[in-house]
Amino acid sequence: MSVSEKKAAIPAPIQMTPLADVPAVQPGDDLAALLHAAAKSAGVALSEGVLVVCQKIVSKAEGRIVALADIEPSDEAIRIAEEDEKDPRHVEIVLRESARIVRRGRGVMICETRHGMVCANAGVDLSNTPGSDVAVLLPDDSDASARRLREGLAALGHADLAVVISDTFGRPWREGLVDVAIGSSGIAPIADIRGSQDWMGRELQVTTMATVDQLAAGAGLLMIKDAGIPAVFVEGVPRRGDGGLSDLLRNPSEDLFR
Amino acid sequence: MSVSEKKAAIPAPIQMTPLADVPAVQPGDDLAALLHAAAKSAGVALSEGVLVVCQKIVSKAEGRIVALADIEPSDEAIRIAEEDEKDPRHVEIVLRESARIVRRGRGVMICETRHGMVCANAGVDLSNTPGSDVAVLLPDDSDASARRLREGLAALGHADLAVVISDTFGRPWREGLVDVAIGSSGIAPIADIRGSQDWMGRELQVTTMATVDQLAAGAGLLMIKDAGIPAVFVEGVPRRGDGGLSDLLRNPSEDLFR
Numbered sequence: 001m002s003v004s005e006k007k008a009a010i011p012a013p014i015q016m017t018p019l020a021d022v023p024a025v026q027p028g029d030d031l032a033a034l035l036h037a038a039a040k041s042a043g044v045a046l047s048e049g050v051l052v053v054c055q056k057i058v059s060k061a062e063g064r065i066v067a068l069a070d071i072e073p074s075d076e077a078i079r080i081a082e083e084d085e086k087d088p089r090h091v092e093i094v095l096r097e098s099a100r101i102v103r104r105g106r107g108v109m110i111c112e113t114r115h116g117m118v119c120a121n122a123g124v125d126l127s128n129t130p131g132s133d134v135a136v137l138l139p140d141d142s143d144a145s146a147r148r149l150r151e152g153l154a155a156l157g158h159a160d161l162a163v164v165i166s167d168t169f170g171r172p173w174r175e176g177l178v179d180v181a182i183g184s185s186g187i188a189p190i191a192d193i194r195g196s197q198d199w200m201g202r203e204l205q206v207t208t209m210a211t212v213d214q215l216a217a218g219a220g221l222l223m224i225k226d227a228g229i230p231a232v233f234v235e236g237v238p239r240r241g242d243g244g245l246s247d248l249l250r251n252p253s254e255d256l257f258r
Numbered sequence: 259m260s261v262s263e264k265k266a267a268i269p270a271p272i273q274m275t276p277l278a279d280v281p282a283v284q285p286g287d288d289l290a291a292l293l294h295a296a297a298k299s300a301g302v303a304l305s306e307g308v309l310v311v312c313q314k315i316v317s318k319a320e321g322r323i324v325a326l327a328d329i330e331p332s333d334e335a336i337r338i339a340e341e342d343e344k345d346p347r348h349v350e351i352v353l354r355e356s357a358r359i360v361r362r363g364r365g366v367m368i369c370e371t372r373h374g375m376v377c378a379n380a381g382v383d384l385s386n387t388p389g390s391d392v393a394v395l396l397p398d399d400s401d402a403s404a405r406r407l408r409e410g411l412a413a414l415g416h417a418d419l420a421v422v423i424s425d426t427f428g429r430p431w432r433e434g435l436v437d438v439a440i441g442s443s444g445i446a447p448i449a450d451i452r453g454s455q456d457w458m459g460r461e462l463q464v465t466t467m468a469t470v471d472q473l474a475a476g477a478g479l480l481m482i483k484d485a486g487i488p489a490v491f492v493e494g495v496p497r498r499g500d501g502g503l504s505d506l507l508r509n510p511s512e513d514l515f516r
Contacts, residue, residue: 118430176471179472189434217476218473250430256368
């Protein structure tokens with residue numbers, strides 16, 4: 001077999017379409033119904049593709065919101081808040097959402113969440129809606145959130161769909177934030193290309209690609225916050241397999257930075 | 259002014275088109291001419307967009323290739339190679355390309371390159387072409403490489419184009435590799451959205467997004483190595499401003515993981 005015969009087919013273009021018409025999400029809202037309506041309004045079939053949804057609307061629909069007024073900060077939260085010039089109630093929520101603090105300095109808390117993700121403030125965002133300061137927490141189980149949303153959309157006629165929930169994370173060494181996946185359903189988070197050959201017929205040294213993180217990042221180009229784009233529909237990315245967040249989390253014992 | 263009047267316009271969809279017909283690149287090749295031909299073959303205008311090009315073909319065109327047979331490993335390279343079960347000549351090249359080693363363990367060298375990037379093996383890839391084992395180094399100045407390519411393509415009639423050079427990096431805490439930008443021309447690497455408002459009219463806490471890294475990651479979905487896609491043309495991403503790699507590099511003194 002010649003090298004050219006071994007080549008995989010040229011992939012089709014990828015199209016990423018923003019879903020704009022999603023109203024402000026409230027606890028208890030049916031997110032599948034809201035996204036179904038937004039897709040209809042945008043003229044998007046929402047089938048045979050990947051729907052990337054930002055964490056914030058998922059958390060809000062699931063009621064993962066805490067009013068700061070209801071929080072009694074611990075001594076540790078008060079101490080950290082004084083050192084870092086933060087709201088002690090925010091710090092208290094971050095501590096509750098953290099399995100441990102990976103690094104603290106320069107006013108930043110890098111936390112390992114109870115799910116095993118490492119990110120600033122354990123993913124807890126402050127949101128100052130008029131009249132009440134609230135913290136928005138990560139979903140309790142983002143894979144389950146993605147699965148429920150996928151099932152809800154399937155029930156509304158959206159077939160052959162994968163769902164990725166994305167959040168905006170910083171990272172070591174590089175400036176600027178990028179979007180990453182914090183949960184998914186209907187797609188293998190990691191593409192294992194070990195043993196494939198490149199276009200010179202050589203075995204690849206690169207081993208595994210974080211497909212869902214690349215999806216989150218690409219879709220993030222459209223999730224411009226002031227344009228109100230909380231979801232992006234991606235067509236043209238193969239959706240072999242399934243899996244979830246645990247596929248993306250490095251075993252702490254194998255991590256050089258923990 | 260009402261909240262709805264403050265909304266930014268809904269962004270257009272993003273389209274990512276793979277450029278497949280790029281032959282195996284040799285030192286001295288005119289990359290602009292090769293990509294011009296590939297775009298023509300794919301029926302892509304290659305104007306008003308961002309061309310994401312993988313580092314490997316840029317490095318090869320620039321002759322950033324070293325034959326392992328020509329390398330005399332130092333004592334330090336021999337020592338590390340024995341500990342990590344690596345080729346001492348590969349380790350020697352990695353050391354030469356590194357300003358310092360950020361972390362070493364589990365057979366992995368995380369290096370700060372002379373450019374200031376932090377990545378495994380200082381970005382040095384081994385490539386075992388039949389008959390000669392070679393190492394492919396990062397471009398000496400990826401921003402200059404991007405600028406030259408952009409100018410070369412402009413001279414061939416491709417107007418209003420930005421160029422991003424991408425490479426595939428691992429990261430702490432998360433499994434799987436993602437594509438990131440190692441150089442660019444014609445686009446601001448970081449989008450500063452401080453002071454913008456979200457769709458509820460609240461000031462955004464999120465500050466800066468790494469646009470070129472999101473571009474590299476999204477395009478990476480198509481750079482499936484065994485399909486031979488070394489470049490992807492992206493339409494629909496705003497290209498305000500300009501800048502380069504230095505915008506993406508965190509000051510080591512402000513980095514919690516160095």
